[in-house]
Every structure is written in structure tokens, then in C-alpha cells.
Amino acid sequence: METITDVFFDLDHTLWDFERNSALAFAAIFEKHAIQVPLDEFLTHYVPINLKYWNWYRDEKVTREQLRYGRFKDAFDLAGYAIDRDTIDLLSDDYIAHLPIYNHLFDGTIALLDYLKPKYRLHIITNGFSEVQRRKIDNANIGHYFTTITDSEMAGVKKPNPIIFEYALTAAQADRKTSIMIGDCIDADVRGALGCGIDAILFTDAQTQTDPYIKQISHLSDLKNYL
Structure with missing residues (x-):
């Protein structure tokens, strides 16, 4: 060396x-938008799904927009929480805005x-x-x-x-x-x-x-x- x-x-x-800051961002936006899903349950689904989508994005299998929408939709589906496209888009934008705020x-x-x-x-x-x-x-x-x-x-x-x-x-x-x-x-x-x-x-x-x-x-x- x-x-x-x-x-x-x-x-x-x-x-x-990333995981620590991401959890803080989700806590903030779930409270802001009154999302009635236990955060721990959501993150149990979201973390591996997010990794999967990032691997697909890295390998050019999904677009940036497909990543941003798909990881939320799949996680909410597994959590059994009905949510429409407009709300997912809003949450996704808010998550991206909140995520860099945290600095751990x-x-x-x-x-x-x-x-x-x-x-x-x-x-x-x-x-x-x-x-x-x-x-x-x-x-x-x-x-x-x-x-x-x-x-x-x-x-x-x-x-x-x-x-x-x-x-x-x-x-x-x-x-x-x-x-x-x-x-x-x-x-x-x-x-x-x-x-x-x-x-x-x-x-x-x-x-x-x-x-x-x-x-x-x-x-x-x-x-x-x-x-």
C-alpha cells in the first residue's frame, strides 16, 4: 500500500x-402524510425490495422512475396497505427531499x-x-x-x-x-x-x-x- x-x-x-438515515426520512414522511402502516413492518419489506431495485437499476433493467415507484408500490403491497399512484409519487418525491437532511x-x-x-x-x-x-x-x-x-x-x-x-x-x-x-x-x-x-x-x-x-x-x- x-x-x-x-x-x-x-x-x-x-x-x-443509508439505512439509518432512510428510516428517519420514512418516519418523517409517514407522520406528515398520516400513513397508517407500522414503520418497522414497512421497512422489513422495503429494505430488501429497495436493494433489489437498485441492483436492477445498476444493471439497466429498470429506469430511475421505475425504481422510485416500484420499490414503494411493492413494499406497500406486501404490507397490505392500499395506496394509489398519485400518493406513491408524492411520497417518493418527499422521501427524496427528506433523505439528505439526515447526516448519520x-x-x-x-x-x-x-x-x-x-x-x-x-x-x-x-x-x-x-x-x-x-x-x-x-x-x-x-x-x-x-x-x-x-x-x-x-x-x-x-x-x-x-x-x-x-x-x-x-x-x-x-x-x-x-x-x-x-x-x-x-x-x-x-x-x-x-x-x-x-x-x-x-x-x-x-x-x-x-x-x-x-x-x-x-x-x-x-x-x-x-x-
Whole structure:
């Protein structure tokens, strides 16, 4: 790791605590719109459905609008709550507006960024929507740590497509041989980066080794063992 000059991070589920912030956003909009579904029950359905739709979106199987509508509709259907299209559209817009308001980061994020910033150039590569991701970063007050921020709307493709990694390297004026990617998705972040000749580390709460050929950490502070 002595040759590393540029460190690329995923945002959601890696630095920014998506599930915690998402639950807070849902609590706010459910109260605002008097949605009569127990939040815990809804989230039990929504979390895996949202992941499924994001995987489909990453693989170009659904559009942005299909993702935003479908994940809500499927979750409410499983919760047995009748809801019309206009209400779903309203909730979806309100959820996107509320989500970046909350700024919980994973434990150790700020300490890690403070540790890395004097030693490396830091960057973000995210599949999220441009406006929403920028607001998350701004509200969490972490933008000043990063030299560049690349999102899938800017690049025109999503991780693991090699084009987004090439785009990010060009924007950062970084050499793939002296760069490393850290993210929570083994396919999009890790294998995507490795496929472009960029070293990578998987951030996961899995208690066993996911892949013996891939470097893996379970807490952000563990990155200090590599960087």
C-alpha cells in the first residue's frame, strides 16, 4: 500500500449510513402524510425490495422512475396497505427531499477521513442521483475531504461499468496503479474496480471472509491496516 496516492470511496452503505438515515426520512414522511402502516413492518419489506431495485437499476433493467415507484408500490403491497399512484409519487418525491437532511455516518468515518486526508487524495464514486448525493455530502459536512466526486449521472453509466471508473480516474488525474477503491458492494465497487486494474477493499459486516482473494474490513478503522 506504500505506493497508493488516491483513495476512492463509495458513499451509501460505506461512509453515509443509508439505512439509518432512510428510516428517519420514512418516519418523517409517514407522520406528515398520516400513513397508517407500522414503520418497522414497512421497512422489513422495503429494505430488501429497495436493494433489489437498485441492483436492477445498476444493471439497466429498470429506469430511475421505475425504481422510485416500484420499490414503494411493492413494499406497500406486501404490507397490505392500499395506496394509489398519485400518493406513491408524492411520497417518493418527499422521501427524496427528506433523505439528505439526515447526516448519520458510519462509526469512525470522520476519524478515518481525518487520518487519510493528509496522506492521500480522497474521492467518491457513487451510483446515486447527483442532486441527492451532493446534498447528503453537504449536510454531513464531509465535502471538504474529497478532491473529486463522481456519480453515475455524470459518467452516464453505473458501477461496475468500467466507464465510470475511467471517468473518475480522469477527473481525479489519478493513476489506476496507485489508486484503491473502498465500498460495500462486492460486484459494483470491488469487482468493478479490480476489473479496471484498481485495487479494492470490501467493507462488510460479514463475520466470515466473503472471498479469500479480496481484501475485506468490517469497521472503517480497519483501513488503517492497509493505508
